[in-house]
Amino acid sequence: MISTVISLPRTKDEVGPRGPGAIYQNVDGRFEVLALINNPSEAAQLLRRDSARWALIVRDTLRPDGQPFAVGSVWTTSDYLIRPAKTVAPAFALTPAA
Numbered sequence: 539m540i541s542t543v544i545s546l547p548r549t550k551d552e553v554g555p556r557g558p559g560a561i562y563q564n565v566d567g568r569f570e571v572l573a574l575i576n577n578p579s580e581a582a583q584l585l586r587r588d589s590a591r592w593a594l595i596v597r598d599t600l601r602p603d604g605q606p607f608a609v610g611s612v613w614t615t616s617d618y619l620i621r622p623a624k625t626v627a628p629a630f631a632l633t634p635a636a
Contacts, residue, residue: 549592554613557623564617569596572606584608
């Protein structure tokens with residue numbers, strides 16, 4: 539019997555550079571990423587798709603009344619990063635005692 543192993547793309551590759559704070563644009567609009575949901579059960583519920591492993595909460599910045607909504611589309615060559623994701627600074631810095 540021949541077995542076939544199907545390798546699924548990693549979540550990081552699917553999400554691309556769209557971390558919280560990132561702004562990206564594609565043919566559908568310009569979006570600010572408000573949150574990245576990594577919990578598969580939460581993502582599946584948000585997207586109403588049992589196979590979802592992650593979801594993004596985004597807001598279309600081209601619409602003045604743009605409301606946040608969930609998306610599960612993968613990062614492609616049609617997407618363009620305008621602003622990279624924000625890096626979270628540590629809440630405190632450890633410094634050696636004097």
